[in-house]
Amino acid sequence: MSKTSNHAIPAANPISHRPSWSSKKEKKAKLNLSIFRGALLPVSVLLTWQILSTNEIIPSQLFPPPSLIFQTFIEMISSGELFHHLKISIVRALLGFTIGGVSGLLIGLFVGMFQRAEQYINPTVQMLRAIPLLAITPLFILWFGFGELSKVLLISLGAFFPMYVNTFLGARNVDSKLFDVTRVLEFSRVQQVTKLVLPSALPNVLLGLRLSLSIAWMCLVVAELMGADAGIGYLIQEARSFMRTEVIFLGILLFAAVGKLSDSLVRVLESWLLHWQDNYKG
Amino acid sequence: MPNTMLELTALNKTFYSSDYTTHVLDHIHLTIETGEFITLIGPSGCGKSTLLKIIAGLDVDYTGEVQLGGEKVNAPSQEKGFIFQEHRLFPWLTVEQNIAAELSLKDASIKQKVDELISLVKLSGFEKSYPKQLSGGMSQRVAIARALLRNPKVLLLDEPFGALDAFTRNHMQEALLDIWRSNRTTMVLVTHDIDESLFLSNRVIVLDTKPGRIKASIPIDLPYPRKRSGKAFQELRAKLIALLEHETVDKQDWQI
Numbered sequence: 074m075s076k077t078s079n080h081a082i083p084a085a086n087p088i089s090h091r092p093s094w095s096s097k098k099e100k101k102a103k104l105n106l107s108i109f110r111g112a113l114l115p116v117s118v119l120l121t122w123q124i125l126s127t128n129e130i131i132p133s134q135l136f137p138p139p140s141l142i143f144q145t146f147i148e149m150i151s152s153g154e155l156f157h158h159l160k161i162s163i164v165r166a167l168l169g170f171t172i173g174g175v176s177g178l179l180i181g182l183f184v185g186m187f188q189r190a191e192q193y194i195n196p197t198v199q200m201l202r203a204i205p206l207l208a209i210t211p212l213f214i215l216w217f218g219f220g221e222l223s224k225v226l227l228i229s230l231g232a233f234f235p236m237y238v239n240t241f242l243g244a245r246n247v248d249s250k251l252f253d254v255t256r257v258l259e260f261s262r263v264q265q266v267t268k269l270v271l272p273s274a275l276p277n278v279l280l281g282l283r284l285s286l287s288i289a290w291m292c293l294v295v296a297e298l299m300g301a302d303a304g305i306g307y308l309i310q311e312a313r314s315f316m317r318t319e320v321i322f323l324g325i326l327l328f329a330a331v332g333k334l335s336d337s338l339v340r341v342l343e344s345w346l347l348h349w350q351d352n353y354k355g
Numbered sequence: 356m357p358n359t360m361l362e363l364t365a366l367n368k369t370f371y372s373s374d375y376t377t378h379v380l381d382h383i384h385l386t387i388e389t390g391e392f393i394t395l396i397g398p399s400g401c402g403k404s405t406l407l408k409i410i411a412g413l414d415v416d417y418t419g420e421v422q423l424g425g426e427k428v429n430a431p432s433q434e435k436g437f438i439f440q441e442h443r444l445f446p447w448l449t450v451e452q453n454i455a456a457e458l459s460l461k462d463a464s465i466k467q468k469v470d471e472l473i474s475l476v477k478l479s480g481f482e483k484s485y486p487k488q489l490s491g492g493m494s495q496r497v498a499i500a501r502a503l504l505r506n507p508k509v510l511l512l513d514e515p516f517g518a519l520d521a522f523t524r525n526h527m528q529e530a531l532l533d534i535w536r537s538n539r540t541t542m543v544l545v546t547h548d549i550d551e552s553l554f555l556s557n558r559v560i561v562l563d564t565k566p567g568r569i570k571a572s573i574p575i576d577l578p579y580p581r582k583r584s585g586k587a588f589q590e591l592r593a594k595l596i597a598l599l600e601h602e603t604v605d606k607q608d609w610q611i
Contacts, residue, residue, distance in 0.1 A: 256431040272447045349447045351487040
């Protein structure tokens with residue numbers, strides 16, 4: 074029995090030690106296979122959907138066939154309508170995110186660095202954080218009207234908290250051992266902030282940025298659904314009243330796509346800014 | 356022409372906690388001359404690291420006085436370079452940026468000094484590396500270069516090679532001796548390694564524990580470079596071990 078196994082091993086070796094061109098090909102085949110496996114479910118769902126919907130087995134009014142959604146997409150792009158609404162939504166979200174994110178960063182840094190500031194400010198912020206945004210929306214409409222101001226403020230309020238919480242955490246995570254080093258090297262107070270606290274807090278700040286961006290995007294939907302005359306949320310709202318389900322689907326897909334895109338952008342920023350990190354594998 | 360660099364007078368330090376007090380340092384008097392290489396040795400808990408932190412100005416909760424070059428020490432400064440047990444480099448900065456720290460490498464004179472120090476600590480070629488890419492010994496050499504860039508009057512080293520493997524440790528000790536012999540910076544090194552203190556220093560200060568006080572001050576007159584296997588080295592080593600382990604050593608031998 075041992076004899077047969079001895080023979081089997083050298084016979085198997087030449088196969089596993091293939092030349093590199095072949096293993097490259099093999100890798101590509103493996104990749105293709107995994108793409109195929111990943112795409113199998115969504116593609117078959119889309120196909121089934123298409124067949125069921127065009128044959129009216131499911132009501133095409135509620136589940137418009139994917140081909141129609143795609144057709145609408147092309148039409149709205151060529152008419153410039155889609156771009157118009159998308160632009161307005163993105164400007165709103167970015168404006169709100171900038172106001173909320175920057176104030177979250179500054180206040181979070183301040184509160185993180187001074188114990189006294191934490192005692193004065195943090196309890197109030199944590200209390201405000203617990204209020205659901207939807208609950209304040211009516212107040213915002215009463216105070217600031219249906220215009221841009223209430224929308225941007227709602228978005229910035231949503232974007233503020235994740236940035237604040239994570240920056241605060243980051244500023245608290247500064248290694249006290251490195252703080253001793255800055256004392257021996259006679260860093261000024263400003264240098265301690267720019268050369269120690271900020272870089273130490275950077276991983277948390279970037280996490281805050283990511284969460285804050287995605288919350289800004291979600292608040293945008295709330296803000297636009299509560300009443301707007303342009304934007305992706307408006308597009309969805311209007312399509313609902315005209316029973317144009319395919320436009321609703323399109324709006325949802327756009328929210329998903331832009332949300333994913335902005336998240337990927339922050340990930341790129343992360344891998345660029347945090348390449349010094351020992352544990353960063355992203 | 357020896358002149359006094361560091362003078363510690365009547366240093367006392369006590370840790371207070373809710374249910375006990377620990378007298379860490381008891382009446383420490385110590386004078387260190389310019390250019391000396393001193394090692395502080397003693398059992399763990401004898402307050403040797405605390406003493407070094409007091410000299411550095413990192414710990415100001417004590418009674419007594421520390422004078423550096425005739426001036427009272429009351430805060431950390433670049434004059435008192437400090438090497439911690441861990442390298443304590445900024446992980447987001449490269450080797451050359453870590454050495455420069457708050458100074459700008461765009462300044463040609465600083466860039467030149469940094470380059471000189473990098474070759475002094477034998478790290479040429481690693482200027483742009485990040486701490487995560489360095490070994491423990493290399494990181495500690497960056498920390499030493501960072502301290503030396505500030506032209507310290509005294510370099511304080513708190514068990515700087517304790518975390519390194521034996522081979523790297525020997526290598527680092529030789530590197531430190533080279534630096535000392537070329538710069539003549541006054542060195543105070545805390546260690547619990549008898550060989551290390553005999554290999555490096557002009558004078559070994561032996562500390563006693565509970566309360567920490569100076570037990571002996573032993574001049575080491577062996578010529579450099581010292582051979583760890585040499586007869587004189589081994590004799591001193593045996594005496595030092597005896598002094599550290601047993602209380603009943605004839606103190607006359609040690610010219611206290």
